[in-house]
Amino acid sequence: MTAVIEEAASGPAPAQKPARDHTPIVITLRIRRFLPDLVGPNGEPPVPFWQDFQVEADPTERILTAMLKVKGEQDGSLTFRRSCAHGICGSDAMRINGRNRLACKTLVKDLDVTKPITIEAIKGLEVEKDLVVDMDPFFQSFKDVMPFLITSGNEPTRERLQSPEDRERFDDTTKCILCACCTTSCPVFWTDGQYFGPAAIVNAHRFIFDSRDEGAEQRLEILNEKEGVWRCRTTFNCTDACPRGIEVTKAIQEVKRALIFRRV
């Protein structure tokens, strides 16, 4: 049950630390461009290229904001996905200074601004245009692990009961926003596009360890296959990349253990 502090009396506010530095600086975004409509004069296929953009930014600003300024003020053809802009919708996964991150959760001040900031599409999925990749294979792997509650028998009239401890068991993997930061940071996924990848396993874990679910056996069988969980080489790239702080590698290990001992 929710603990509620009933009354807290009025009183002096706790001290505030000094405001952060908002002095604008000029940064360089070095963006990997690919324009599919840019066919050469003799019909040559379009080729990717690097392009630098200089933009004024507040150090506390998001990289996404800087990119929106480039698109709005300098080059409208710069193309990337974005929606919520605060790390919850998972649209703007990209490779920033060689690391997979969400552009809306990466602040200018957290990067080395004395050098150009490199921005590329996430790896392992086909680039459609600039930072936009084909997400369909990623979502297909998600669908392949049966990412939904499987139950048998009659539905209860009220809610199914679940203890807070049982609910806690899979809490971490419910945070996934399907941004693909983890899967496209995985070296196994880069070389073998058939591998389910961390995100799909995370979503399988979310159900395998849900006390209400009865489909663990089927999902474990799927993940036991050639392109399943055994391809994981425990490099922890996925855990480092997850913008939601999910312990992805740990979740994969728990699925492996469940397969070995055949119990969750």
Add this chain to the structure above:
Amino acid sequence: MQIHKYDTVIVGAGGAGMRAALEASKNSRTAVLTKLYPTRSHTGAAQGGMCAALANVEEDNWEWHTFDTVKGGDYLTDQDAAEIMCKEAIDAVLDLEKMGLPFSRTPEGRIDQRRFGGHTRDHGKAAVRRSCYAADRTGHMILQTLFQNCVKQNVEFFNEFYVLDLLLVDDEDGNKTTSGVVAYELASGEVHVFQAKAVIFATGGFGKVFKTTSNAHTLTGDGMGIAWRRGLPLEDMEFYQFHPTGLAGLGILLTEGARGEGGILRNADGERFMERYAPTIKDLAPRDIVARSMVLEVLEGRGAGPNKDYVYLDLTHLPAEQIEEKLPDITEFARTYLGVEPTTELVPVYPTAHYAMGGIPTNVEAEVLSDNETVVPGLYAAGEVACVSVHGSNRLGTNSLLDINVFGRRAGIAAAKYAATADFVELPENPAADVVALLERLRDSDGTERVAAIRAEMQETMDANAGVYRTEETLKQAAADIKALQKRYANVSIQDKGKRFNTDLLEAVELGFLLDLAEVLVAGAQNRKESRGGHAREDYQARDDANYMKHTMAYREVDANGDVSIRLDWKPVVVTRYQPMERKY
């Protein structure tokens, strides 16, 4: 141009769209067209919970919930609709649990419930624990759960398809009937026509008319804009909700659940100022009251920070474990975006544009209306795009997640039922002509205006002149600014001339919708000379039931010269059991 044929077409894949899809696809051939991948929808950003009188942790019933919804809406709520929503809330929550939603639990294993603004026990006696939640990511879990069930049920999605037009055909009596929609496929730049017996709009809100907003970049009011241009009315557009606790300067949402867990608002002097404005439920007063109070604190010089332009959300007296367990996401937002540690420091907050109470008028079956009572056969709307009106002039926290589930479900059922007996209506000649002309004009224009500049100026004037408090003068300014921006918009050009993934082009289209909707919002606000819920007039501070306890209905009129104007009319409020009373908390 490709032509597709489906019984039911759903536009939008947020909570309302996918809840509708789960129903409609059971009984009719259904396509969901969405401008994003479904899991990117802004339902996922909702945090605090979904209210239903489950009475899992204390006494509660749906009648109390109905009363709170009506009173919270400052008596502009249609009471029949509110009653349906609050009654069906219980099953709506239980349905989600059965679909797999991982709600936070009580020690007994039941769905846990917490307090939320304006939700009270026995008609206002005290705050009640009514909000069912999953930590502070309830919207995320609803969106994921609905998507998971759409996968299970093999719902057919057309991802990154932007619906840009609604096809309405006059029947023999001259009444509009639905024949389909026209969509633009982002990946290819192709235009597609979807012929459908039933169309459900579930496209969400239009928060991007404002600068400081909790809304996603994609919330550009496309559905409302399309309906408006096709001559359908918009209801109660002046009622726009400002959520009290946006991260100061950024607008990123911090859930009201933070106050439900015991958080307190303080001014620069450390005073818990809500004690003065709402002595009984204090920080848990409805959002309109809290937002107005915060603005008054700042206007009267008690704002905090170097520019005295915000107040504080104080969580420091709560146990750190409680914050980590119940409010993990918002804690991280404060750390990431403001560099503030909420367990030990005060969080700077200020109201942020959050939710449209108004929208496309519908009845309780989610059928769209072309005036106060005429149904448009085959056309439905649910969620923020619609105005049922269950929220009246001010929505209570958590009632949006409830709205999308209850009325999304109703829309899906009603559409499939209609499609089972109705015939396809023949498409108009050249069904895509208007969309093609719009796109070509924007793509081929050599105008000198830039989309981003016009959008920024619109957002500036809306924040400054049509925000929490409005006056005749500020609204006049906003109206003049928008008119001038619309003129400039006619001279807008884009740089990306390509066919594939041309988001430059779509941002230009979206800006057109935003400008139309900003104009309607301001016109309604000018016309309503009272203060009620999400519409606060400095020059008319009292609620005026004698003259204004009625819904605004705005119509787009085109004269013989092709000039467009807005005609404003009224629609009575449905009152069943609650007579208007003074609104005290």
